[in-house]
Amino acid sequence: EVQLVESGGGLVNPGGSLRLTCVASGFTLTGNHMTWVRQASGKGLEWISFINGVTNKISYADSVKGRFTMSRDDAKNSVYLQMNSLRVEDTALYYCLGAGSFSSWGQGTPVTVSS
């Protein structure tokens, strides 16, 4: 069964950092595109970052560029999102999305940025 499980969310002060993890099972990351998506409470989906499974090129939304870093560890079949200089407006549920044709979503991990 293809599955994505996110972890690492929590409460952090503005300016702080968090590292999110997405562990994939039932498929290998190699060759598969992966992306991070977030959703603030009551709002729509917002794309955050994308890693091309073929070229390994990583891209970011303007709203997080320079603050967030996406990476991948094929040995652990995991992708990560390092989030630095967090702002109140980064508060959201963060989803990992991937596998063949973006068929699989995780259940999300909540991030709250507040003092």
Place this chain on the structure above:
Amino acid sequence: QAVVTQEPSVTVSPGGTVTLTCASSTGAVTSGHYPYWFQQKPGQAPRTLIYDTNNKHSWTPARFSGSLLGGKAALTLSGAQPEDEADYYCFLFYDGDVVFGGGTKLTVL
């Protein structure tokens, strides 16, 4: 980055047909944008219905179909069911970047 626009809300009668659209601020949506469609019900994670314009996953009900229509990506629901009431999002690829539409709230009434 581009802006992707969807209808904020649409209502369809049970058994009726409705088309949701996804427009790009940069011009016509093409197959090169690899349009995706997602369904999200309250309190649940989204699920992927359509990929690469018109391809369905094994779990996608046959009543959903994707296409390009009038320069936009389109999601057509033929024979709406009460359980289809949900938020629907599209996304488009722009040379490595991804942009979501704002979502359409579909009411079956």
